[in-house]
Amino acid sequence: MQTARASRLSLALFTLLLSGCSNNNLKWYVVSPFTEQGQANLKFLIGGTKDTLLMSLLALVISIVVGLLIAIPGIARNRPLRSTNVIYVELVRAIPLLPLILWVYYGLPDIAGIQLDYFWAGVFALALSDSAFEAEIFRAGIQSIPRGQSEAARTVGLNYVQTMRYVVLPQAIRRILPALGNQFAYMVKMSALVSVIGLQELTRRANELIVTEYRALEIYTVLIVEYLIIILIIGQGVRWLERKMGSDEFNAGR
Amino acid sequence: MTTDTAVSMRQVNKWFGTFHVLKDIDLDVRHGERVVVCGPSGSGKSTLVRCINQLETHEKGSIEISGHSIIPGRRGRKAANLIRTEVGMVFQQFNLFPHLTVIQNLTLGPMKALGLTQSEADARAMDYLERVHIPEQAEKKPAQLSGGQQQRVAIARALCMEPRIMLFDEPTSALDPEMIAEVLDVMIELAEEGTTMIVVTHEMGFARKAADTMVFMDEGRIVEQDKPDTFFSSPKTPRCRQFLQQILQH
Ligand SMILES: Nc1ncnc2c1ncn2[C@@H]1O[C@H](COP(=O)(O)OP(=O)(O)OP(=O)(O)O)[C@@H](O)[C@H]1O
Ligand SMILES: [Mg+2]
Numbered sequence: 001m002q003t004a005r006a007s008r009l010s011l012a013l014f015t016l017l018l019s020g021c022s023n024n025n026l027k028w029y030v031v032s033p034f035t036e037q038g039q040a041n042l043k044f045l046i047g048g049t050k051d052t053l054l055m056s057l058l059a060l061v062i063s064i065v066v067g068l069l070i071a072i073p074g075i076a077r078n079r080p081l082r083s084t085n086v087i088y089v090e091l092v093r094a095i096p097l098l099p100l101i102l103w104v105y106y107g108l109p110d111i112a113g114i115q116l117d118y119f120w121a122g123v124f125a126l127a128l129s130d131s132a133f134e135a136e137i138f139r140a141g142i143q144s145i146p147r148g149q150s151e152a153a154r155t156v157g158l159n160y161v162q163t164m165r166y167v168v169l170p171q172a173i174r175r176i177l178p179a180l181g182n183q184f185a186y187m188v189k190m191s192a193l194v195s196v197i198g199l200q201e202l203t204r205r206a207n208e209l210i211v212t213e214y215r216a217l218e219i220y221t222v223l224i225v226e227y228l229i230i231i232l233i234i235g236q237g238v239r240w241l242e243r244k245m246g247s248d249e250f251n252a253g254r
Numbered sequence: 255m256t257t258d259t260a261v262s263m264r265q266v267n268k269w270f271g272t273f274h275v276l277k278d279i280d281l282d283v284r285h286g287e288r289v290v291v292c293g294p295s296g297s298g299k300s301t302l303v304r305c306i307n308q309l310e311t312h313e314k315g316s317i318e319i320s321g322h323s324i325i326p327g328r329r330g331r332k333a334a335n336l337i338r339t340e341v342g343m344v345f346q347q348f349n350l351f352p353h354l355t356v357i358q359n360l361t362l363g364p365m366k367a368l369g370l371t372q373s374e375a376d377a378r379a380m381d382y383l384e385r386v387h388i389p390e391q392a393e394k395k396p397a398q399l400s401g402g403q404q405q406r407v408a409i410a411r412a413l414c415m416e417p418r419i420m421l422f423d424e425p426t427s428a429l430d431p432e433m434i435a436e437v438l439d440v441m442i443e444l445a446e447e448g449t450t451m452i453v454v455t456h457e458m459g460f461a462r463k464a465a466d467t468m469v470f471m472d473e474g475r476i477v478e479q480d481k482p483d484t485f486f487s488s489p490k491t492p493r494c495r496q497f498l499q500q501i502l503q504h
Contacts (some may be wrong), residue, residue: 157363
């Protein structure tokens with residue numbers, strides 16, 4: 001009952017938004033796949049997909065590697081080692097992403113003589129910012145594996161690295177896969193901020209097109225739909241991966 | 255020190271923080287000997303066997319495994335290598351690797367730690383699965399097996415490393431009653447083959463059948479140590495007598 005009413009209501013609102021347009025004078029033809037102008041505009045907008053995706057993907061891979069390296073001292077018995085983890089996580093997590101992007105792009109050349117281009121400045125800032133969260137996800141994942149697992153690995157002769165690689169991490173990764181998927185979706189959305197330094201990814205292109213077409217609502221709607229599609233695909237991908245790795249079955253079996 | 259000695263503990267002491275968990279432990283185990291350790295909960299039985307394979311480190315005293323000593327308080331690489339080749343362990347909670355199949359559970363150690371090839375390790379694993387009577391379960395995941403089957407896989411996994419000493423920490427305590435026998439049978443077969451075994455258990459039927467030596471622990475000390483006959487018929491301390499009465503009633 002409740003949900004049916006809610007969905008009818010939102011459907012009504014949605015139609016109002018899109019078609020109650022006559023009085024708002026919406027001009028969907030600027031992004032219509034059926035007009036020549038619309039096709040050219042869409043092509044321009046969609047052209048940003050590659051940068052958005054590639055940047056997010058690279059940042060994800062880097063932040064996973066860095067996050068894992070930061071997570072390992074976080075589970076050590078040694079207190080100084082553990083505090084390096086805490087300090088990194090607390091500091092990096094506190095840096096807001098937008099200022100970080102600006103700082104990397106405009107600040108690094110002054111302070112270190114390194115001028116990254118738009119793309120790599122974006123990758124660097126996204127990866128750094130995300131690595132603190134990945135580190136926490138990995139730490140929680142590793143700690144969720146019972147101690148008996150690494151003890152058993154030790155009694156069959158595995159050393160620390162082998163224990164991590166063959167016993168603890170494979171189980172931890174199955175458990176944190178949904179969280180990693182979340183983080184990837186979040187990264188794709190946050191990559192929009194890299195538009196401020198000039199990278200022509202999805203959001204930048206939308207803004208540029210609005211300057212010439214003056215149709216903010218239509219173009220931003222397309223932009224949101226673009227992100228929506230990307231993230232839906234990622235979600236399905238992660239689910240597929242979960243099934244393939246048998247995470248659901250594995251987690252249920254415990 | 256003769257090479258006949260599998261484990262030799264001298265005045266071993268261990269603390270958890272301020273809690274004195276092992277007190278002046280002296281224990282000698284010959285190769286081929288079967289020792290059963292019993293005692294009330296919290297008396298330090300698990301800690302004792304975990305010190306032998308260095309899952310716990312002791313603070314004072316000496317532990318020698320087949321004549322090689324483990325330095326107190328240090329997890330030296332040498333000690334780790336020694337344990338890897340000499341001592342196998344079976345846990346109360348099985349601790350099988352849930353993401354691997356049964357056969358992968360068995361081959362992981364031999365391949366990664368002993369350097370066996372896949373086919374060598376597979377052959378060895380099938381050998382030991384037959385010894386514990388479940389070769390047909392090789393391709394299953396641990397979660398698909400019963401508790402008794404899982405524990406037998408765990409025993410086979412330890413045997414695959416071909417250790418000279420096998421440690422068992424309450425191997426049947428987590429099992430339903432109808433599965434205890436199948437695990438004990440496997441352990442009795444091992445005992446009959448002359449495997450050196452140190453077994454923490456309250457299964458006194460098993461102890462009577464298989465043990466050469468009974469050890470009774472209380473509050474971190476070895477209070478009694480005797481042949482099973484004398485141990486069961488005439489326990490020396492009141493504490494041990496009381497304990498035996500309690501568990502033999504069930
Ligand atoms: N990691 C630890 N840190 C602190 N105390 C511990 C730790 N492990 C065990 N203990 C304590 O040491 C004592 C001995 O523990 P142990 O597990 O060796 O006893 P046990 O004889 O095996 O008992 P049970 O029959 O219950 O298994 C217990 O009081 C326990 O609470
Ligand atoms: Mg115990």
